[in-house]
Amino acid sequence: MYSKTSRRDFVRRAAAAAAGIFVVPSVIPSTALGMGGRLAPSDRVVMGAIGTGSQGMSNMNDFLRLNNMVQFVAVCDVDSKRLLAAKTRVDTVNKNSDCRTYGDFREFLAQEKLDAVSLALPDHWHGIIYTEAVNHKLNVYGEKPICRTIKDGQTIVAAVKKNNIIWQTGCWQRSQAHFRKGAELVINGRIGKIKSIEVGLPDGGRGIGTPPVMEVPPELNWEMWLGPAPKVPYRGVVHWNWRWILDYSGGQMTDWAGHHIDIANWGAGLEYTGPVEVSGSGVYPPEGIYNAPVEYDFLCKYENGIEMRVANSSRLEKGMGTTWYGDLGWIHTDRGNILTASDPKILEEVIGENEIHLYKSENHWQNFVDSVRTGNQPIAPIEPAYRSISVGLLGEIAMMTGETIRWDPVKEEIIGNPRASRLLSRPYRKPWELPTV
């Protein structure tokens, strides 16, 4: 067993280490804290994971690769096969059989004393489980998009602020050098004043029609998987493919909003605000239970005049990724180390000492662990994540209603449209409720 090491202990230790140096920089380099080497078990961040499917396991593996800085002790999932796979992975690393397992997050949160938790669940569960974990004062690594509705997002943001915990969103593109470089060039005016932004996200894929109702596999707690979502018979659509059904997700658009819109906002200085007007249209599959839009195209206008177009990549000349257009040129960035500009010389520009230097992290999971230990803000805090998915969710509302949505980014409410305003939240199926903060 490993004793719980609170964030305060880490902060204290960090301060002690930093006292030996004359200045406390905003980000304490890990070497200053002796974080580079192997840590004694008592110094490790004790973690658990709720949601141990593909993304949950992927995140857990990324944490486990951090040279023994993290000790997983408990896992939770509604699929007992996946739960066992996660336990086996943890036990193998820990060389014991002690990893505790839970099928219900409420028991997990009530019983486990942890430093941090890694959360990777279908979007319709984010509102409840993210807020509950934060209310339990756990530091959280939470997957994007952080919410299925704007109301869920507002609740999670409020909980994080109130409980003063470390929150890292799984928008790991921020921790890749080329995305940061692109955003940093843009925010320092290397393409002039930003006029517009294009964000290309994946097209939707093939449908599957409506599969027949089938028996729930014995390893799956279907009722718990559905949770606050409408009760429907099991048709074999569960892990991974839940994201093509609007009761659980908004499709490719909301899945990726937390990546490329997040990067767009980072470079354009829109991280802590939102659009004032959103309009557009979507293409919805005509047949079958997958009903998330397979194409989408909406325009967001910001107070400062910037216009951001978000569309499935087939509709955009530059395809996937983020493109900022300024009055002096453009910069485009995407996965696969893609960073291009209207003039290649722009990319050779050096950012001066007195200019804006964006937060630098080279490993998204390490950055979270470092933050938990130091108490410093990580690279992807909660509000920018809420703001990036808000753009997607407002786009979703504009497409569903067919209306131009006017949004107050300060009060965070839709202006003068009671019908659209109702789409800011989704009622939960009883007995589930969005927790209070």
Added chain:
Amino acid sequence: MRSKYIFIGIAVLLTVMISGCTGGDKIKTLIITGQGSDQLIWMTRSTAVMNILDNAGIFSTKLINTPPEGEDMSGFKPSFKKYDLVVIDYDGDPWPEKTVAALEEFVKAGGGVVRIQSVSSPGSPEPPSVTRTEKNDFEVRMQPVEHPVISGLPARWMHPGDVIIKGVPLSDESLVVLATAATPRRRGESSNPEPVILAKEEGKGRVFWTLLGTPDLEENKSLKCAGFIVTLQRGAEWAATGKVTQEVPFDFPTAADAVLRSDYAQLTPDEAYVLLSAYDVGKSTLPYLWLQSEIRKAAGNAETLMKLEKKMVGILESSEATLESKKLVMKELSWMGTDYCVPAITKLGSDERLKDDVDFALERLGVVK
């Protein structure tokens, strides 16, 4: 077999007579057919094409046949000038030079031409470079060009049971490729995208050219594909007028799946409403998409929204409507409904099978917390 020919012949004749009677401000359209690789097959398509154009409601069509294959064509000289649009659904013997020249003159003077497949102009033989793939389901990709024919349509859509015609000479620089398609990748086969929908302006006129729509003696999926139908209707209007006034239908296919129209016609609102009342997710989800698109179309129009709301409440109150139809109606009413729908929703709360849906709707409508 013979009776089938006769049947189709009569059907064609009747439709010609009926559509010939209507006119008014409609686009005067001459469909030319008469030869193809197999008579029954080309007649199937000609009938379909005429149905498709008639269903758009803006064309008055007349269908004529050229002389049969191998017979004297010298007398074939229709008066193009009497029409706004000439649709060429013909693949056979060369037309007389004068007829070809008259057609060219017709376009230059402002007329519209639609070519359905016809890989060579009616005056010349098929170029040797042309090959055809096997029949396949494939995806059509609209090109990122601004053009009235494809404006507002999905960028990608599934098209069933058609061939892709390769090697069509496209040296004409004024040709704009509106859509391409590639065969599903197979061993040893190139899958370069081939143009499948094209357009060009010539003089004062326009030519719309679709290479899709291969008929067969089976299901004719390629002709019943809502994507083929709608691009043909839009392309024909554009060729005749330079504009497209037809709205994008709710059932246009997407990258997710193809959509077939069994009789080439779109569901009428009445038909869609009946299907919605009988909604069964296992059968078809199309009626739900119809409802959602009607709501979107009515955006900001309180009167139309109220008409829709009343229809939706009609489903909630109907003893014959399915539980599934009531569930989806409540889901939509939960955000777009007014006080009007609340009593009907509340009443359903006593039905245990609908309790969750009633709670959902009433909570979102702000009736209960």
